[in-house]
Amino acid sequence: MSLDISFIGILIGSIMASSVPLILAASGELITERSGVLNLGVEGMMIIGAISGFALMVITDNLFIAIVGSMLSGVIISLIFGFLTQSLLTNHVATGLALTIFGIGLSAMLGKNFVGIPGKEFPVLFSSLRESIPFFGPILFGQSIVLYFAFVLPFLTNYFLKKTKLGLVVRAVGDSPVSASNQGINVILVRYCCILYGGAMCGLAGAYLSLIYTPQWIENMTAGRGWIALALVVFATWSPIKVLIGALIFGGITILQLHMQAIGFRIPVQFLSALPYLMTIIVLVVISRDSRKIKLNTPTSLGRIFYKEK
């Protein structure tokens, strides 16, 4: 195998493609967590997005409806989580786990008649430039619109959280719900919105898998990517730009495995697969041991129930 420049270009392109679902889901979950809500249902919301996107594509033959529909289904399923945790004040961890278990089951039920149906080709942009420019062509061009959106999203998220008033509101709600509430902010409403936004992004991440990355429906096709996205938010210490970097690292590890298998390299692939989880634990230890650092990085009220006496 030659390691020429065009091969590296293609390699980078494939790493980017594999990191897209992680970026989308983690960016959504990041906003949810920044508002103080820990939603462990990422995997469940992604798989629901994957099946509804694919099913809508088969039924309507319209990719736009499929993409929008997958986001809507993510919103609907995250509404269950929102209603339980925000209106009925249930425990975030238990509710999120229930959402994942429920989502995986429901998706398999809904997807029963869609197994084995071939997917449709998703349109790519600038495909002529892909071939004509060596190295940069396969990296920058000939990708789907969802990929471009995913790579812009962390910057938008960063801008939203740091520079806009609404972003400040989200952070205030996550860091100190009581004082935010005293300032007249409707904490529950803000958290609802952040949960639903997270649901939409996870739905889109799922649809990317079933419509673009591997265009077909397979039971349990998210294959743990939701958990990696959750790890990624922690790994990135709740910073959108670091989510992008982390997603490329985690996505790169996935692609690396395939190529190392192909050239017969003798590091067990399982050790590589375990790296994202181990790296996340190490990051957690590093940021948690110092109480000032953890206050700087973690949304202070993460996972705590907020209740306002009326």
Add this chain to the structure above:
Amino acid sequence: MVPLIKIEKRNDVPMALYFFTPFIAIILTILGGGIIFYILGFNPIEALKFYFITPISNLYGLSELLLKATPLCLIAIGLSFCFKSNNWNIGAEGQLTFGAIVGGGVALLFYNQEGFYILPLVILAGAIGGMIFALIPAILKTYFNTNEILVSLMLVYVSKLLLDYLVVGPWSNPEGFNFPETRQFSDSSRMPLLFEGLRIHAGIFLALAAVMLSWFVLYKTYLGFQIKVSGLSLKTAKYAGFKGNTMILVVFMISGACAGLAGVGEITGPIGQLHRMISPDYGFTAIIVAFLGRLNPFGIIFASLVVALTYLGAETAQIFLQIPKYTGQVFQGMILFFLLASDYLLFFKVKILSLKKNELRH
């Protein structure tokens, strides 16, 4: 007259309601399941019958029910120690897997030997394996202040990948045609079967012993008292001078040991070797069991039977109605949703008032 709903916070939780709401959750889940089956085009009554009655209408089915309830009960008992003391160990699946790896490793050492001492050694190794694995999030929590939810969750995937590596690589059966599985354990490493022709094995006694022991520890010992007080209020626990860190380590060790026992029970019971699929997410489902059983040892026995039935029903429905067996998870998810939702009734009173219109204007 205008009906008006008023919601008030309760001052204390009524105990009768506390143990009654799980039944409400189960009934709502069955109704919800019926609706889903109806939407999917099945006769809901018939589908529910295949789900909840057919599987346990014969002796073999009952044995299968107990077989599946055993690991769920064991893990949930362990988790109840963690949850009662406000320690969110959600990595029981990883502790189960690691317990199975260590226990299975010992069983493989003795693969061509027989002896009465082998099974106890294997079981002990499994419990210790689970315990050690649970100590990782506990130690990181006590010494580095890390979030145990995230660490225990991450470790689930680490242990599953380790198992995958072992059964594909160094521990794979040399005569196994490269199948991802180890050798079969010797008969001395297998749990004795209770009845000829049924799969139910002696592991159920481990679960029952865990129930009894946990009841004793939680309700009759100083440690149990500490656990309960820490769960109610960490400040009170500190004020009372309880050593928080030691307790965190202890509850995680108990929880991990139980999960490890569940893992070793599976591989020495129905499975008889190590391979990739040693647990259909028992470690996660046991969280539902612990909640449904209200973290009470006897409640957990009941809850483990209910949740085991969702596994069994899903298998039956797949055979008879060709519904994917993942539907079991739909039921499991719904049970927890409804249970958590009905908890609202525990903490809040919903009053329906009737006021005259002019009173409302104030």
